[in-house]
Amino acid sequence: MADRRWSTVELLARVILILLFQTVLGQLEPLNNRTERAALLDLRSSLGLRAKDWPRKADPCSAWTGVQCRDGRVVGINLSGMGRTRVGRLNPQFSVDGLANLTLLASFNASGFSLPGSIPDWFGERLHSLQVLDLRSCSVIDPIPSSLGNLTTLNSIYLSKNGLTSKIPPSLGQLLNLSVLDLSQNSLTESIPSSFSALTNLTLLDLSSNFLSGPIPPALGNLSTLRFLNLSSNSLSADVPAQFGGLSRLVDLDLSSNSLSGSLPNTLFTGLTQLQFVVLSHNNFSGTLPVSVWSMPQLRLLDVSGNNLTGILPNRSSNANDTLPVFNLSDNQFYGTLTSLVGRFGSIDLSDNYFQGIVPINTLSNVSIAYNCLQNASNQRSLEDCSSFYAARGLSFDGAGNTTQPPSSAETHNNNGNLAPILGGVFGGLGLIVLLVLVLALILRRRGSENGVSDQRGSDVRPAPAGSSPPPPGEPINFSSLGDAYTYEQLLGATSDFNDSNLIKHGHSGDLFRGVLEGGIPVVVKRIDASSVKKESYMRELDFFSRVSDTRLVPLLGHCLEQENEKFLVYKYMPNKDLANSLYRKTDLQDDGLQSLDWITRLKIAIGAADGLSYLHHECCPPIVHRDVQASSILLDDKFEVRLGSLSEVCTQEGDTHQNVITRFLRLPQTSGQGPSGSLSATCASDVYSFGKVLLELVTGKLGISASDDASVKGWLEQTLPYISMYEKELVTKIVDPSLMIDEDLLEEVWAMAIVARSCLNPKPSKRPIMRYILKALENPLKVVREENSNSAPLRTTSSRRSWNAALFGSWRQSSLDTAAIPSAIREGSGVLKQSGTTGSNGSGQGGGFEHSFSHKRLSKEIFPEPDDFRDIERPEED
Structure with missing residues (x-):
C-alpha cells in the first residue's frame, strides 16, 4: 500500500511538472514569425532602444526586455522604464509603425516612455487583438483618434498625464468590454459623451484635471459596475444627476473643483451603501447637508468644503463603521452651536463657517474651528460679520450661542432668572481651560528644551513631528531596495579620505562630499556624524527611499552603515549641482x-x-x-x-x-x-x-x-x-x-x-x-x-x-x-x-x-x- 501511495504522489508530481514545462516552453518558444521579427527590429530602430535591452542577435521572446510571447508569437510589449540610445533621446517621436504587423498583440505599455506625437489612426484599424493600452506620461498630444472605438477587445485604456486635446470621441462608448478608462490630467474639452452609458462593464472612470464642461450626463448613473469615479478639476456645471443613486457599487466619488450647483441629492447617500470616499469640494452646492450622510455605513471621508451649504448640523454624528470617518465641512455657511457633535471622528474640519457659542471641551480634539463666531476660541470672524450673517436669516446672535428666533417677553424673563448660574458655569469653564493651557505650555516648553540637540555647526536639530518617526520594529527597512552596501574603505578611496577639497557643503543632516567610485562613477557621499545627529534622521531617509521611487527624486545609489559613529549615504552626482x-x-x-x-x-x-x-x-x-x-x-x-x-x-x-x-x-x-x-x-x-x-x-x-x-x-x-x-x-x-x-x-x-x-x-x-x-x-x-x-x-x-x-x-x-x-x-x-x-x-x-x-x-x-x-x-x- 505504501508503495502504491508513493507512486500516486510521484505520478501527480510528474504531471504538474509536465504542465509547468509546457507552459514555460510556450512562453519561451523562439519567435518563428519573420514578419513579427522584422516589426520588432523596426520598433528597435524607430524608438532608439538600446542594444542591451533588445540585442539584435538574440531571440526576442527569450532575451528582449519587455517582450512577451506565446507559442512563438508576440502578444505583449512593455517599454515602461526602458532607456534610449543617445540618438534616440535627441529626437524622440511617436514612431511605432512596427506595431501594425504584430497582429496578436494584446498589451502595449509605454507608461513613462516619452512618445511625443499623436496616436495614429491606424491603431484602431490594425491592432484588433489589443486588450490593454497604457500610454501614461508619454508626452502624447493632439486629439484621441475616434478609431480606437473599433478595438472592441480593449478592456483597459490608460492615457493620463499627457497633452491630449479636443473632445473625447463618442466612439469610445462602443468598447463594451472596457473595464478601466483613465483620461485624467490632459487638456480635453467639451462635454462627457453620453455614449459612455453603454460601458456597462466599467469599474474605473477617471476624467479629472481636464477642461470638460457642461452637465454630467445622467446616463452615467446606469454604470452599475462602477467603483471609482473621478470627474474633479474640470468645468462641469448644473446639478449632480439623481440617477447617480443607481451606482450601487461605487466606492470612491470625486467631483471636486467644478461648477456643480443645486442641492446634494439625498439618493447619493442613501442608495450608495458602498461609498467610502466622497469629495465634493469647491463647487457651488447649496442647501443643507442630507441627514443620511451621518449614518453612512462605510464612509471614511466626506469633503464638501468650499461650497455654499448651510443649516444647522443634525444632533447625530455616529457611524456604524468601526473606522473613524474624516469630515471636511470648511468654507461653507453652516451655523448653530457645536453641542450636537457628540460622535466620534478621525477628524472634522468646521473652519470658515458661522458656528457660534461656547466650544465644548470634548469637541476640541481633532476638530478645526477657525474663522467661525465662537466665543472661547482664537482666530474667529469679526462680531460685525457674525451679526450680519445671523440677522440676514432672521436669527438672533447675542454671543452666547442662541440660534433661535427672537424670544418672547415671557421667555426673556425666564432666561434672566437663570442667567447667574449660566454665567458662573461659563466663566468657571473658561478659567479651567486657561489653567490647562498654561500647564500644557509649560510641559511642552520643558520637553522642547530637553529634546533640543545641537550639531557641530551650532544649529538646532528639532524633534521630529508626529508622523515622521522611523518605521516601527514590525516594519523593518527593506535594505535590498536601497542600492549597494559600500564598505568604508570604498568611500574613503572615492573621496580621497574625505579631503576638504572634495567638500561640497555642510548640510543640516551631514556633510556632503564629491567622490568617484571604482569604474569612474561620480557620486555624492553624505557623511553623518551619528553622535550629533539623531538616528531617526538618516533612518527616516532610508525608510523613505525604501518605499518611494520617482524620477524626480535624487537617486540613492547605496549606503554604508558599518561604522558606529559615522553613517554614509551615497547619491548620484548631479552635474549642474543645485538651483542655488x-x-x-x-x-x-x-x-x-x-x-x-x-x-x-x-x-x-x-x-x-x-x-x-x-x-x-x-x-x-x-x-x-x-x-x-x-x-x-x-x-x-x-x-x-x-x-x-x-x-x-x-x-x-x-x-x-x-x-x-x-x-x-x-x-x-x-x-x-x-x-x-x-x-x-x-x-x-x-x-x-x-x-x-x-x-x-x-x-x-x-x-x-x-x-x-x-x-x-x-x-x-x-x-x-x-x-x-x-x-x-x-x-x-x-x-x-x-x-x-x-x-x-x-x-x-x-x-x-x-x-x-x-x-x-x-x-x-x-x-x-x-x-x-x-x-x-x-x-x-x-x-x-x-x-x-x-x-x-x-x-x-x-x-x-x-x-x-x-x-x-x-x-x-x-x-x-x-x-x-x-x-x-x-x-x-x-x-x-x-x-x-x-x-x-x-x-x-x-x-x-x-x-x-x-x-x-x-x-x-x-x-x-x-x-x-x-x-x-x-x-x-x-x-
Whole structure:
C-alpha cells in the first residue's frame, strides 16, 4: 500500500511538472514569425532602444526586455522604464509603425516612455487583438483618434498625464468590454459623451484635471459596475444627476473643483451603501447637508468644503463603521452651536463657517474651528460679520450661542432668572481651560528644551513631528531596495579620505562630499556624524527611499552603515549641482563673469520641482511633506532636469490619523502649515509656501529668499509682492531679474509664474493652492493670464471655481489693493523691461516696449481674482 501511495504522489508530481514545462516552453518558444521579427527590429530602430535591452542577435521572446510571447508569437510589449540610445533621446517621436504587423498583440505599455506625437489612426484599424493600452506620461498630444472605438477587445485604456486635446470621441462608448478608462490630467474639452452609458462593464472612470464642461450626463448613473469615479478639476456645471443613486457599487466619488450647483441629492447617500470616499469640494452646492450622510455605513471621508451649504448640523454624528470617518465641512455657511457633535471622528474640519457659542471641551480634539463666531476660541470672524450673517436669516446672535428666533417677553424673563448660574458655569469653564493651557505650555516648553540637540555647526536639530518617526520594529527597512552596501574603505578611496577639497557643503543632516567610485562613477557621499545627529534622521531617509521611487527624486545609489559613529549615504552626482549654484554660473570667457539661466530653463526647473512635490503630496499614500523646499534642495542633472534632494526631513503629513487610506482623496492642504513665520511644519501647505519663494527667486533672480525667513526676507517680500498684479503686466517688470533677456511673449510667462508665486505665499495655509494645481498652472502659464475663450459668457464671481485654475487661486479677490500700495511715483512712471541688458529700444525709461496696463478683456478674473491683502503676507494663521 505504501508503495502504491508513493507512486500516486510521484505520478501527480510528474504531471504538474509536465504542465509547468509546457507552459514555460510556450512562453519561451523562439519567435518563428519573420514578419513579427522584422516589426520588432523596426520598433528597435524607430524608438532608439538600446542594444542591451533588445540585442539584435538574440531571440526576442527569450532575451528582449519587455517582450512577451506565446507559442512563438508576440502578444505583449512593455517599454515602461526602458532607456534610449543617445540618438534616440535627441529626437524622440511617436514612431511605432512596427506595431501594425504584430497582429496578436494584446498589451502595449509605454507608461513613462516619452512618445511625443499623436496616436495614429491606424491603431484602431490594425491592432484588433489589443486588450490593454497604457500610454501614461508619454508626452502624447493632439486629439484621441475616434478609431480606437473599433478595438472592441480593449478592456483597459490608460492615457493620463499627457497633452491630449479636443473632445473625447463618442466612439469610445462602443468598447463594451472596457473595464478601466483613465483620461485624467490632459487638456480635453467639451462635454462627457453620453455614449459612455453603454460601458456597462466599467469599474474605473477617471476624467479629472481636464477642461470638460457642461452637465454630467445622467446616463452615467446606469454604470452599475462602477467603483471609482473621478470627474474633479474640470468645468462641469448644473446639478449632480439623481440617477447617480443607481451606482450601487461605487466606492470612491470625486467631483471636486467644478461648477456643480443645486442641492446634494439625498439618493447619493442613501442608495450608495458602498461609498467610502466622497469629495465634493469647491463647487457651488447649496442647501443643507442630507441627514443620511451621518449614518453612512462605510464612509471614511466626506469633503464638501468650499461650497455654499448651510443649516444647522443634525444632533447625530455616529457611524456604524468601526473606522473613524474624516469630515471636511470648511468654507461653507453652516451655523448653530457645536453641542450636537457628540460622535466620534478621525477628524472634522468646521473652519470658515458661522458656528457660534461656547466650544465644548470634548469637541476640541481633532476638530478645526477657525474663522467661525465662537466665543472661547482664537482666530474667529469679526462680531460685525457674525451679526450680519445671523440677522440676514432672521436669527438672533447675542454671543452666547442662541440660534433661535427672537424670544418672547415671557421667555426673556425666564432666561434672566437663570442667567447667574449660566454665567458662573461659563466663566468657571473658561478659567479651567486657561489653567490647562498654561500647564500644557509649560510641559511642552520643558520637553522642547530637553529634546533640543545641537550639531557641530551650532544649529538646532528639532524633534521630529508626529508622523515622521522611523518605521516601527514590525516594519523593518527593506535594505535590498536601497542600492549597494559600500564598505568604508570604498568611500574613503572615492573621496580621497574625505579631503576638504572634495567638500561640497555642510548640510543640516551631514556633510556632503564629491567622490568617484571604482569604474569612474561620480557620486555624492553624505557623511553623518551619528553622535550629533539623531538616528531617526538618516533612518527616516532610508525608510523613505525604501518605499518611494520617482524620477524626480535624487537617486540613492547605496549606503554604508558599518561604522558606529559615522553613517554614509551615497547619491548620484548631479552635474549642474543645485538651483542655488546654477541660477548664476561662472563663464569660461572671463574669470569674474556670471551667466544667468535663460527663462526657458528657469520655467523647466519650476515645472520639474512642482512635479516632484506633486508626486510626494498627491501620489504617495499617505502624502509626504518635504519640509526643506529651497533652491539648494532642487538638484539639476546634465540636462537641467530636476531631482529633489535634502530628503532627511521628509515625513508624512501631520494631522490625519488615517492618511494611509484617505489621503489621495483629500484635495486641500491642512489648515495648519508653515506660516510666513517660517516654522517647520509637517503639512503640504508649508511646502507650498516655501515653493512660492523659490518661484520668486526664479522671477527676480534674488538669491537666498527660499533659504531664509529672517526679517530682511520678510521685508523684501513686503516690498516685492505689490508689484504682482493680475491687471497690470507692466508692474512685474519692476522686479524681474535684469539679467533675463525676454521678449513680450515670454514676459507673459514670467508674469504668470509671479502670480503663481504670490498665491503660494497666501498667509492662510488653508487658502494656498495644492501642488497638482500649481503644476498645472506652470505647465500652462498663458492660461493663467489669458481668458480660455474670448467669446465666453461674462465672467462670474470668485465663488464659481470652474476649473483647476479657479481652485488654484480661489483665495484671490477682485480688488486693486496691491496697486494702491505701490508708491505713486513708481506707478505713474511706466518702466520698460530690459532686453539684452539695455533700457529699451527708445532709450528712455518710460513707455517704450510695453503698454502700461493690460486690458481686462484678456484676463480671467474668475480664474485669478486678486489675492488677500498682501500686507498680511507675513501674518501666520493661528491654529
